[in-house]
Amino acid sequence: MQARLIRSIGPALLSVTALLASPAGIIAQDKTANVTVSSSSSDRWLHVRVTSSEDRTETVRVNVPLEMAEKVLPAINKDRLHNGKVRFDEHDMNCVDVKALLDAVRTSKDGEYVTVQGTDADVRVAKQGGYMFVHVTEKNSYSKNGKTTEKSKVEVKVPMKVVDALFSAGKDELDLVAALHALSAHGDTELVSVKSEDNTVRIWLDSKNISD
Amino acid sequence: MILAKLALGFASTMIFATVYTFREGVIRVDVDEHRDGGSHVHLWAPAAVVPMAMHFVPKEHFREAALHANEFLPVVQALSSELRKYPDSTFVEVQDGHDHVRVSTVGTKIQIDVVNPEENVHVTVPLRTINDVAEQIAASTPGV
Numbered sequence: 001m002q003a004r005l006i007r008s009i010g011p012a013l014l015s016v017t018a019l020l021a022s023p024a025g026i027i028a029q030d031k032t033a034n035v036t037v038s039s040s041s042s043d044r045w046l047h048v049r050v051t052s053s054e055d056r057t058e059t060v061r062v063n064v065p066l067e068m069a070e071k072v073l074p075a076i077n078k079d080r081l082h083n084g085k086v087r088f089d090e091h092d093m094n095c096v097d098v099k100a101l102l103d104a105v106r107t108s109k110d111g112e113y114v115t116v117q118g119t120d121a122d123v124r125v126a127k128q129g130g131y132m133f134v135h136v137t138e139k140n141s142y143s144k145n146g147k148t149t150e151k152s153k154v155e156v157k158v159p160m161k162v163v164d165a166l167f168s169a170g171k172d173e174l175d176l177v178a179a180l181h182a183l184s185a186h187g188d189t190e191l192v193s194v195k196s197e198d199n200t201v202r203i204w205l206d207s208k209n210i211s212d
Numbered sequence: 213m214i215l216a217k218l219a220l221g222f223a224s225t226m227i228f229a230t231v232y233t234f235r236e237g238v239i240r241v242d243v244d245e246h247r248d249g250g251s252h253v254h255l256w257a258p259a260a261v262v263p264m265a266m267h268f269v270p271k272e273h274f275r276e277a278a279l280h281a282n283e284f285l286p287v288v289q290a291l292s293s294e295l296r297k298y299p300d301s302t303f304v305e306v307q308d309g310h311d312h313v314r315v316s317t318v319g320t321k322i323q324i325d326v327v328n329p330e331e332n333v334h335v336t337v338p339l340r341t342i343n344d345v346a347e348q349i350a351a352s353t354p355g356v
Contacts, residue, residue: 075286
């Protein structure tokens with residue numbers, strides 16, 4: 001009787017056991033996902049933070065893993081962006097041969113290349129320790145005590161290798177994917193800082209998946 | 213004895229269906245409007261249903277959708293497969309006074325939260341489902 005019972009419900013029991021084992025498979029999958037979390041935490045993340053100067057409760061935070069951006073950018077084919085490259089023409093650059101300009105900067109020694117001190121703005125372009133610096137300070141024309149005050153301040157710090165990678169494509173192209181790849185090899189860096197009357201913008205690179 | 217067999221068969225089928233459903237994940241949509249008489253929508257749907265249901269959609273609708281979404285489909289496919297590598301991460305967060313928008317991943321799902329004084333919207337979709345849907349639409353593109 002018992003043997004007959006086991007024979008009849010045996011296959012069913014086996015299938016139930018197999019199915020009940022499936023959640024274990026799910027847990028195993030989750031564990032694999034956790035492994036991915038820990039490995040992805042060493043990835044490089046590009047952070048953008050925009051804070052309104054007037055209302056501190058207005059903020060925009062964007063966090064993008066560089067590896068993901070490298071993979072997704074080539075999939076975007078719209079207007080001038082194709083295969084991770086942006087096409088531009090001479091007209092966009094006011095007929096300035098940017099490649100020749102960058103070649104000159106690359107082969108030159110560290111130092112300040114451009115220093116402009118005007119009534120409207122101060123501009124400083126320099127190369128130092130493998131980085132290219134561009135600082136622009138826009139001034140207010142008038143102020144109450146007669147002294148000029150800062151209207152906006154832009155500070156850009158880009159590794160030269162990233163600039164090289166950016167211009168590594170064709171003559172009239174910017175290779176964004178190559179630039180991102182070059183950027184991922186760098187340590188924690190503050191890339192762009194903009195302080196204006198309206199907003200504060202910060203773009204930086206680190207290995208955290210959250211912005212501070 | 214026959215009843216016992218039937219019950220066991222039914223139970224095992226139910227367990228199989230439940231396990232399969234939760235393995236694929238759940239699509240969750242929660243909409244709460246705070247005004248008087250505002251709607252409250254709370255939808256939980258097994259993600260496994262979506263790719264299956266898409267097989268019953270007439271092909272011509274897919275072709276039309278594919279034509280419209282053609283240039284975005286590769287981006288959606290790339291994004292949905294890449295985002296799975298970054299579980300529990302916040303990608304976009306916008307705070308504008310009382311308005312709050314957040315795009316993040318929770319495990320292998322994408323979660324979009326919109327919270328403001330008028331309404332709260334929370335949408336959670338398994339990234340695998342988005343990828344499957346994009347793949348099926350892309351496959352319907354004329355000439356593919």
